[in-house]
Amino acid sequence: MRIGVLAKAAGVSVPTVRYYESIGLLTRPARQGGQRVYSTEDVKALSLIRHCRDLDFSLDEISDILASVQRRLPCSETKASAERHLRSIRKKIAELCALEATVAALVSGCETTCSGSAAPDCVILQPGQPCCG
Incomplete structure (x- = not known):
């Protein structure tokens, strides 16, 4: 073909x-x-x-x-690859959950401290704000 x-x-x-x-x-x-x-x-x-x-x-x-x-x-070789991949996926999920919590906190902080201010004054854009790591 x-x-x-x-x-x-x-x-x-x-x-x-x-x-x-x-x-x-x-x-x-x-x-x-x-x-x-x-x-x-x-x-x-x-x-x-x-x-x-x-x-x-x-x-x-x-x-x-x-x-x-x-x-x-043996299928066990493929299973081992899949298990390594699954661990990697779970690690990414944990990192994304931490990132989501950080961004959610920044958004919440913006709503309570600077909503309506000029963009450069926004808490989200302030260096030193806690971030996941």
Whole structure:
């Protein structure tokens, strides 16, 4: 199949297919008459890449997952990758919660101390205001 058919089958764009080839996530296909020719295995690999991207795995993590699939490693390898990814997600959530609390406090402070003042006087913009860290 041609690149456009592959892209459509996997739900990605043609430039995305080319990009994944350029960084080595997809193997470069054989060419026939100067055009790339893909197989159903390429559709499976590209669909897996897309699924992993939907789960917010990094490209490096996806590369490791693809290698595990291609080498038919035990599922425990993929589970370990997913557990590391889950820890990372939970850390980001905690950081975002702290950031949300800080911004909410600044907004509340603005409402009670400087609402209606000129923007440069706003408590939100004052250096030294507590921030998450």
